[in-house]
Amino acid sequence: xxxxxxxxxxxxxxxxxxxxxxxxxxxxxxxxxxxxxxxxxxxxxxxxxxxxxxxxxxxxxxxxxxxxxxxxxxxxxxxxxxxxxxxxxxxxxxxxxxxxxxxxxxxxxxxxxxxxxxxxxxxxxxxxxxxxxxxxxxxxxxxxxxxxxxxxxxxxxxxxxxxxxxxxxxxxxxxxxxxxxxxxxxxxxxxxxxxxxxxxxxxxxxxxxxxxxx
Amino acid sequence: xxxxxxxxxxxxxxxxxxxxxxxxxxxxxxxxxxxxxxxxxxxxxxxxxxxxxxxxxxxxxxxxxxxxxxxxxxxxxxxxxxxxxxxxxxxxxxxxxxxxxxxxxxxxxxxxxxxxxxxxxxxxxxxxxxxxxxxxxxxxxxxxxxxxxxxxxxxxxxxxxxxxxxxxxxxxxxxxxxxxxxxxxxxxxxxxxxxxxxxxxxxxxxxxxxxxxx
DNA sequence: CGCTAATCTAGAACAAGTTTCAGACTTGAT
DNA sequence: ATCAAGTCTGAAACTTGTTCTAGATTAGCG
Numbered sequence: 001x002x003x004x005x006x007x008x009x010x011x012x013x014x015x016x017x018x019x020x021x022x023x024x025x026x027x028x029x030x031x032x033x034x035x036x037x038x039x040x041x042x043x044x045x046x047x048x049x050x051x052x053x054x055x056x057x058x059x060x061x062x063x064x065x066x067x068x069x070x071x072x073x074x075x076x077x078x079x080x081x082x083x084x085x086x087x088x089x090x091x092x093x094x095x096x097x098x099x100x101x102x103x104x105x106x107x108x109x110x111x112x113x114x115x116x117x118x119x120x121x122x123x124x125x126x127x128x129x130x131x132x133x134x135x136x137x138x139x140x141x142x143x144x145x146x147x148x149x150x151x152x153x154x155x156x157x158x159x160x161x162x163x164x165x166x167x168x169x170x171x172x173x174x175x176x177x178x179x180x181x182x183x184x185x186x187x188x189x190x191x192x193x194x195x196x197x198x199x200x201x202x203x204x205x206x207x208x209x210x211x212x213x214x
Numbered sequence: 215x216x217x218x219x220x221x222x223x224x225x226x227x228x229x230x231x232x233x234x235x236x237x238x239x240x241x242x243x244x245x246x247x248x249x250x251x252x253x254x255x256x257x258x259x260x261x262x263x264x265x266x267x268x269x270x271x272x273x274x275x276x277x278x279x280x281x282x283x284x285x286x287x288x289x290x291x292x293x294x295x296x297x298x299x300x301x302x303x304x305x306x307x308x309x310x311x312x313x314x315x316x317x318x319x320x321x322x323x324x325x326x327x328x329x330x331x332x333x334x335x336x337x338x339x340x341x342x343x344x345x346x347x348x349x350x351x352x353x354x355x356x357x358x359x360x361x362x363x364x365x366x367x368x369x370x371x372x373x374x375x376x377x378x379x380x381x382x383x384x385x386x387x388x389x390x391x392x393x394x395x396x397x398x399x400x401x402x403x404x405x406x407x408x409x410x411x412x413x414x415x416x417x418x419x420x421x422x423x424x425x426x427x428x
Numbered sequence: 429c430g431c432t433a434a435t436c437t438a439g440a441a442c443a444a445g446t447t448t449c450a451g452a453c454t455t456g457a458t
Numbered sequence: 459a460t461c462a463a464g465t466c467t468g469a470a471a472c473t474t475g476t477t478c479t480a481g482a483t484t485a486g487c488g
Contacts, residue, residue, distance in 0.1 A: 064465095064466075129346075165414075171411055179393045186348060201390075244436095266476080277476090282436085433485090435483080443476080
């Protein structure tokens with residue numbers, strides 16, 4: 001009865017990139033197929049269209065296996081978001097924003113990301129809803145997404161060594177970014193409104209400029 | 215076969231306070247019982263503990279009736295939030311914040327609200343998760359909550375006639391407020407961190423001060 | 429009062445997320 | 459090559475949100 005052992009193995013979940021036992025080739029392939037199916041289904045109908053049975057079927061994996069890789073639908077979608085964020089970071093890195101001030105560059109970067117999301121609004125819906133609906137059991141993964149977002153913003157600011165005040169500003173920018181996305185996705189705010197909100201919050205950065213260069 | 219008529223009656227849902235056919239006394243009582251049961255269950259286990267069957271049972275109402283009053287669990291929880299927000303607004307109104315600047319008063323007000331939520335973290339969890347998980351079908355209700363929040367913040371600022379820039383700042387403050395709550399509820403940010411975030415975003419208000427008094 | 433439309437109730441039925449299980453298949457170490 | 463441990467599969471079962479139905483009950487009206 002290896003059931004108990006299984007549970008232990010689960011706590012060393014293969015879902016996280018860092019640490020954990022290294023995946024075999026076939027396992028990595030399965031994981032990729034699952035994430036691909038997830039993104040594909042999400043791109044059609046959003047959060048509701050990502051049905052675990054369908055994900056399992058289109059990634060050619062048993063339902064139980066899907067749950068071994070991603071212990072819940074929210075875990076799956078957050079992992080999907082991590083995946084997409086990496087793509088995006090790569091893309092953004094290629095063409096750094098051109099604004100004069102840090103605030104302008106951050107706003108430009110976020111608007112560029114926003115335009116990318118607009119191209120796949122259903123996918124954006126699935127990922128963002130999962131992110132904000134996630135409970136404590138998904139904290140590590142959500143945190144990872146948050147760190148990745150922070151890196152993107154700091155990149156845009158052009159900082160290696162941000163001050164605490166600057167980090168606070170970045171946190172608030174992230175809050176605004178997530179919440180503004182939600183209001184847009186649920187049809188309560190226009191694209192123009194999101195733009196204004198982003199530009200507004202980015203002004204916070206200017207308040208923290210006075211970083212002495214040593 | 216009055217089924218079709220039923221559907222029409224549903225679109226004029228009794229869930230919204232404004233307009234709609236006036237409720238009879240017994241209906242108002244049912245609605246109150248439902249909201250009470252919802253808040254009570256939420257106060258224990260949070261979002262997951264609010265199970266529709268249980269709400270129906272403890273409010274002495276058939277499941278079908280519960281769904282007539284609140285067409286989904288999210289609708290129910292958002293309505294619960296509207297309910298709680300009214301209480302809170304009343305409470306806050308009694309003791310206006312004492313800060314010198316608008317930014318200080320808003321920060322103080324939000325921290326006071328935050329402390330109230332800390333007293334019932336599970337209830338907060340249920341309400342906030344519902345709010346951010348809500349899809350388009352709940353937009354009117356979510357919007358109402360948002361308007362109510364705006365009123366509370368403008369109250370704290372002491373403004374009757376805010377400028378567009380000030381309204382933008384308020385929007386960003388609301389974004390930060392919701393998102394910071396979520397990070398706290400999911401255990402990814404400490405109370406101290408939430409405080410810092412609120413204080414940080416409130417500085418945006420100072421940026422918009424220059425409102426000429428006519 | 430007596431009617432009619434609307435509402436309420438109890439309970440079954442359905443949908444999708446999640447869990448469980450027995451048996452087949454891989455993997456890694458000996 | 460073989461064995462033990464761990465994984466994967468297919469299918470059923472369970473949970474909880476949501477819908478549906480048939481028959482009481484209630485409200486408003488003549």
